[in-house]
Amino acid sequence: MTDNISNLARRTCAYWFIDGLADIGSGILFVVLGIPYLLWSLAPQGSALAKIASTGRDVLLLLGIAILFIVIRVAKQHSTYPRTGYLEERLSERRQVLKIGAMTLTGVLVFAGLITVGILFFPAFGPRLINGLVYFPTFFGLFLTIVQVVLGFRTDIKRFFVLGGIAALASMGLAVNSFIYLTGYPVDWRPLFASSSGSIPVGLSLAFINLFHSVYQDVAFFCALIGLAMLVSGLVVRRSYLHQNPLPVGAHDED
Amino acid sequence: MRTDLRSLSDVDRLIHEPSRTVILAVLVAVESADFLYLQRETGLTKGNLSVHLSKLEEAGYIAIEKTYRGKIPLTLCRMTDLGRQAFKNYREQLKLFVDQTKA
Numbered sequence: 001m002t003d004n005i006s007n008l009a010r011r012t013c014a015y016w017f018i019d020g021l022a023d024i025g026s027g028i029l030f031v032v033l034g035i036p037y038l039l040w041s042l043a044p045q046g047s048a049l050a051k052i053a054s055t056g057r058d059v060l061l062l063l064g065i066a067i068l069f070i071v072i073r074v075a076k077q078h079s080t081y082p083r084t085g086y087l088e089e090r091l092s093e094r095r096q097v098l099k100i101g102a103m104t105l106t107g108v109l110v111f112a113g114l115i116t117v118g119i120l121f122f123p124a125f126g127p128r129l130i131n132g133l134v135y136f137p138t139f140f141g142l143f144l145t146i147v148q149v150v151l152g153f154r155t156d157i158k159r160f161f162v163l164g165g166i167a168a169l170a171s172m173g174l175a176v177n178s179f180i181y182l183t184g185y186p187v188d189w190r191p192l193f194a195s196s197s198g199s200i201p202v203g204l205s206l207a208f209i210n211l212f213h214s215v216y217q218d219v220a221f222f223c224a225l226i227g228l229a230m231l232v233s234g235l236v237v238r239r240s241y242l243h244q245n246p247l248p249v250g251a252h253d254e255d
Numbered sequence: 256m257r258t259d260l261r262s263l264s265d266v267d268r269l270i271h272e273p274s275r276t277v278i279l280a281v282l283v284a285v286e287s288a289d290f291l292y293l294q295r296e297t298g299l300t301k302g303n304l305s306v307h308l309s310k311l312e313e314a315g316y317i318a319i320e321k322t323y324r325g326k327i328p329l330t331l332c333r334m335t336d337l338g339r340q341a342f343k344n345y346r347e348q349l350k351l352f353v354d355q356t357k358a
Contacts, residue, residue: 008284011296082327085292087285 014155015087019080019241023159023234025068030227033060038220083245104143134178137219141171144226159233166229170222177218263352269314270345274299275307279342282317282334290330308332316341 016022039053118129148164151157270276274297281296282288288296294304308330311317316338320331334342 008280012284077324081289081291081324085295086289086324086329086331087292088287090284090286 009093010154010156012087012089013093014157016089017151017155017157017237018084019076020234020237020239021072021075021080023230023237025072025234027227027229027231027234029060029064029068030223030230032227033057033064034220034223034227036060037216037223041216041220083241083247134215135175137215137222138171138175138178141167141174141222141226145171159237163226163229163233167226170225174218174222178215263348266348267341267345269310269316270341272307274303275311276345278304278307278311279316279334279338282332283339283342287320287331287333290332293332311338314338314341 036053036057040050040057043049043053115129115133118125145164145167148160148167152160152164270279277297278293281293290301290304290308293299293308294301297304299307308317308319312319315335318333318335320333322329322331
């Protein structure tokens with residue numbers, strides 16, 4: 001009985017992904033997110049295009065997920081609920097998701113804080129830490145892999161494991177590329193600090209811009225790859241869902 | 256019949272009916288679900304589901320809210336605290352019985 005209840009809870013969680021809308025939405029978000037990264041890497045530094053790309057990326061990062069949730073909810077109201085019914089997850093489940101989100105955000109902020117403190121107060125390690133940040137996209141890819149695998153276990157949906165595998169492979173590609181950047185083009189950021197008249201914030205900004213300019217193409221490629229994988233997966237699921245669940249004709253609900 | 260085995264005869268008969276057990280098992284895992292979702296999950300006909308939901312509502316195990324989504328009627332079902340406790344007791348009684356009767 002306990003197993004059956006667990007299975008039902010798993011099915012409840014899986015219901016959010018039954019129609020492929022979440023995959024399609026996430027896929028589009030990733031592909032769109034890749035565009036500013038690509039523009040940023042191609043545009044000359046300080047150009048209007050680079051500024052637009054940078055702003056677009058920030059807006060997408062800040063508002064993209066919120067907009068995605070709203071769009072998916074509206075799409076579900078029109079397409080999914082009339083076909084297979086409406087379901088609201090338990091408050092405890094939603095609280096758990098919020099808790100995981102808050103813990104992740106806290107972890108990222110603590111990590112960023114430690115890096116900043118390291119760069120500002122330990123000059124001997126500063127350049128190495130900045131160089132190490134080139135692996136940040138790799139960590140993001142690994143984080144995405146973990147998210148997909150956890151989702152796979154929570155919902156028992158196999159496609160999440162495949163998407164997790166793709167994210168892991170892409171992350172490894174990013175890691176190798178980042179390693180080549182660092183070994184092929186060893187960078188010493190101290191001249192940048194000197195050229196910025198000793199101003200640490202300006203020096204740091206220059207260091208970040210130079211380093212990430214070459215990495216952003218990789219990030220754009222990563223976003224496009226993951227986004228397309230999610231989009232294809234979502235479209236396949238969507239097609240199958242619509243085929244299996246035609247819109248009921250005539251009476252609704254208890255009528 | 257040993258005393259611990261008598262527990263099965265004390266189970267809540269309202270929950271012990273298979274269709275209602277399935278309905279409550281679905282509702283215990285969610286905050287609320289609409290009629291269409293319950294119908295798909297339980298495999299019951301509209302009429303049958305409607306009758307069972309009414310009985311569970313009369314017992315105070317579920318709360319039914321009739322509303323509209325646009326122009327479409329929407330029946331939302333939610334398990335009450337009393338229903339959750341009753342279902343928990345029912346599961347414990349069944350588990351006890353199964354444990355006691357293991358060969």
